[in-house]
Amino acid sequence: MTSIWSRLARPGPLALVVLLAAAGGVVAWGGFNTAMHATNSLAFCTSCHAMRDNVYQEYKTTAHYTNRTGVRAICSDCHVPRDWGAMLVRKVTATKELVHWAIGSIDTREKFEAKRHELARHEWDRMRANGSRECRNCHAFEAMDFHKQTAKAATAMQDAMKADKTCIDCHKGIAHKMPDVTAGHRKALAALQADAGRLVAAPGTTLYAIGSVPLRTGDSEESAGELAASTAVTVRATEADRLTLELTGWQREGSPELLYQRFGKRILAATLTEAARTRLETLESATDDDTDDHWTRVRLVVGAAPGRFVTSRESLWTLAARIEDDNCTLCHVLKPPRSAKADAWIGHVNAMKRLTALDSEEVALLRAYLQNHAKDVAPAR
Structure with a gap:
């Protein structure tokens, strides 16, 4: 027994190292844990x-x-x-x-x-x-x-x-x-509008409306209605302050004042005045098998001021996706466009827009994006 106690009283080098390491570990752990909680104050x-x-x-x-x-x-x-x-x-x-x-x-x-x-x-x-x-x-x-x-x-x-x-x-x-959740996408929109203001479009170019664009009939200043966000038009002729554009779209029976971008889908292309409707050229007709609605594809030549168009829809969709991500996620997780049908998105957006700070132009672009990427809409070519 005396020998054992003597050894314990005089620990060897290895035991001393273990004891010192254990003591150091306790001190280090305590210090680390203390620092962790101190940074929570x-x-x-x-x-x-x-x-x-x-x-x-x-x-x-x-x-x-x-x-x-x-x-x-x-x-x-x-x-x-x-x-x-x-x-x-x-x-x-x-x-x-x-x-x-x-x-x-x-x-x-x-x-x-x-x-x-x-x-x-x-x-x-x-x-x-x-x-x-x-x-x-x-x-x-x-x-x-x-x-x-x-x-x-x-x-x-x-x-x-x-x-x-x-x-x-x-x-x-x-x-x-x-935070101001609109600041980012409004800055992006301003940049897009600045690019649109510098755009010089040649005849034959396809353009896409950034937002609503007032239309004129023929060479006159008589109102032809208003082009909707993301609608495609083809440039026929250009002047310093006027573009002559060719617009095609679909009319649904019973709503002659509305022109839609796609057959069977209420994706707004333009609202037309009575003067504009008298100038429509009929291209084809078809009946929607799902609803029995009769649709007519028409063409119209209109005038518009430059400065509100871009040459790619992708720039519009990028902006609209940002608008959706910035605003719609304030209340719920992001819902992909393909989570609803094109016509259903009209009601969804109308119900939710009052909960956001979006203006009518931003809402229109967001709605067009969601509808054009809905689960019952094939991607545009």
Whole structure:
């Protein structure tokens, strides 16, 4: 026994190394874990002026900061997972923020506002992907007393629960100011319109309307109606301030004032005045087997001012897809155009447009994009 205790009292080199390593590991682990939690503090999150001067000031005006119950949710409660493994992954991915801090990506209010929507989208997408996990640490459907909610809130919450929605699908901008989701696509639209203003189209060129375009009959200034977004026309002749265009489309029996882009589909091409309708040339007729509606394909020569056309529909579809992605994802996951038929998209867009900040021109382009890519529409050649 004396010999054993003597050996333990005088550990060999290997045992000493193991003991020191274990002690170092405990210290390192404790320090690392302490640092992990220290970076979750409100003081740390607001230690740089980019956060302190921008989102922190907005957060202080919300119920997550001050409320009747005295419960405060700080930055990490919403943006950092509680589970250690998921927290570590989040911390590692967040190190890129240090790079952007170092290079000054958002070191001014102007830079921050320019990137606000992009930054918000990253976080919305992350929260949607994890089922709004951090929100559910405090808010859970199964813990809600729907009888204590307003009738409107209770209905919305129960419908969301049945549809397996997550918190971020409906609750954006509750702790921070909502970004201007229209800024990006309106800037892109302005660039597209600038390109259209410089376009010189030769006879025989096919053009596509960026948005609504006033039409004139023949060589006169009498109104022929209005061309709709994405409608194709062929240039017959050009003058300094006037294009002579050939327009073809389909009329549905009973609606002679409306011209549609495709047979059997109510994808608007133009609205026509009575003066324009007297000038129509009939090309062919057909009956839609699905609806028994009678359709007539017609041609019309009209005049229009230049500056509202592009030579490719793809540029319009790229813009429209961005409009959809920026606006429609505010309330739900993105629904692909092929999730509905062309005519059904009319009702869907009309029902949802009131929930957005889109103007009539943007709505028209979005509708044309969705209809032209609907599940019952073959891609245009």
